[in-house]
Amino acid sequence: MEKFIPLSVPNLKGNELKYVTEAITSEWVSTGGSMINRFEEDMATYLGADAAVACQSGTAGLHLSLLTAGVGPEDEVLVPTLTFIAAVNPVTYVGAKPVFLDCDDSLCLDPDKLEAFCRNECMLEHGVLINKQTHRPIKALVVVHVFGNMADMERIMLVAETYGLIVIEDATEALGTYYTAGKYNGKFAGTIGHFGVYSFNGNKIITTGGGGMLVARNKQQLQYAKYLSTQAKDDEIQFIHHEIGYNYRMTNLQAALGVAQLEQLEDFIAVKHENYEVYKQEISDVNGVSLLPFRSGIRPNYWFYSLFIENTQHSKLTRTELLERFSKNNIQTRPIWGLIHQQQPYKCFQQYNIEEAEYYYERILNIPCSSNLKTEEVQRVVACLKNA
Structure with missing residues (x-):
């Protein structure tokens, strides 16, 4: 039998061992440590974003985006059907209802059908898009950049702006993909909508074993997402919490891998x-x-x-x-x-x-x-x- 050829596996030939060893030597191996901050800063610099928040997974990043956007049980969210299920599950985590849309030849969300659905199946009431069938407000749209391709963000953002939709870019498969022409020339996948999410799972183009990263257009919203990701601590000395938070912070060991991977x-x-x-x-x-x-x-x-x-x-x-x-x-x-x-x-x-x-x-x-x-x-x- 010839040697096995895997589909997609990590490439760990850079400074991974060096940086992980540094993290271990520092004894900061959990959700605190300098490597987390460094990875966030390096990612923000690479993407041309103001800041980034490291989290436990891409799924956690999507969940934090929906929470930060204020999506709740009364709302609906437009989602693609051609995607990994992790792009849709967080919609149900916040109690909202998904509405499934088709893809185009890029395998990404079809902007024509998105526009047709908003125009023909919904109505705008005081700036809020209402689904005629369910009478629920449609608050957000999840766009997945499938297999490293880029969805037609020019068209999609125009529709979203027309109908008041919050756009969450699932760029978990598209770190490094960017426009070379048009309105968004030079903009990376994940940096065009209101929120952008990346994944560093073992089969992604760079990996931290697990883990994700979140960017956002609004600095205050990004800080709020970070607050939620660290158990919503309002007083870290007295352990006071005014909201329900989540254990979604990336570990320092994972971030050490991420720093080395991003270099390559x-x-x-x-x-x-x-x-x-x-x-x-x-x-x-x-x-x-x-x-x-x-x-x-x-x-x-x-x-x-x-x-x-x-x-x-x-x-x-x-x-x-x-x-x-x-x-x-x-x-x-x-x-x-x-x-x-x-x-x-x-x-x-x-x-x-x-x-x-x-x-x-x-x-x-x-x-x-x-x-x-x-x-x-x-x-x-x-x-x-x-x-x-």
Whole structure:
């Protein structure tokens, strides 16, 4: 059996051991320590943000964003169905109700259907968007930048401004992705909406093992999110709490990893870009499949590569058959997540005109994309595909 090629694994070849050792030597290993502050400052500098708040996970960052935005049990939140479920679960944490929307060809939220839903299925009352079907206010919108691509933020922000929606960018897969043209030229994913959230899970482009980061347009809101993330301490000496808080602070050990990983981010992106281009060239002559492109006018981080299976007369293989073939050859691949509006906990919630997500669900397979993936491994993946 040939060597296993994983889908996406960490690349820990920088100063990780050095910085973690420093944290251990300092004996600050929990939710206090200089590495947390340093990681927050380094992230803010990289993103061009005023500040950033390190937290336990991307999911925690989304939860804090919704809490800080004032979303509650009376509200609804517009969400994509084509995403990992962690982008939607925090909506229920605050007691709000999700409304599911479709994707476009980028796999990100479809701005046309977003606008159509707001225009045709809702009404504005005193600046508040009201869902005609449920009569509940729609307070916020979660936009996920899927697989390192960028959603059409120019269109989405225009709709959000028209209908008074708070925009929470789930950039957990898109650290390093930014616009290279248009209104938001130079702006990173996660820095355009009211809140932006990043993840450092083990399969992300940089990792802290777990952990996340939150940025916000409003400094006061960001400080409030930090306050909530540290158990809402109003008096750290007497342990006085005026609100219910959360144990959402990142640890110093995790932050030490993050500092080292962030130093290498641009190098990781360069390698992933190079491998993407090799895949694209090699797959171009394979009938019935192609590599899904990223949106024009952006510099993506190339986090995940999406193999599009056309199911044409030239290729009778299905996504499931290819998944099995790669597995037999010791190559890890992954289908898109099960669509969230079809998941058991969410079947009872409203969905709007979902078509493209179901189409792509049947036709996308993610192929190996680690930042330490070697050219010969790319060639082996392609050879397996060509022999299918």
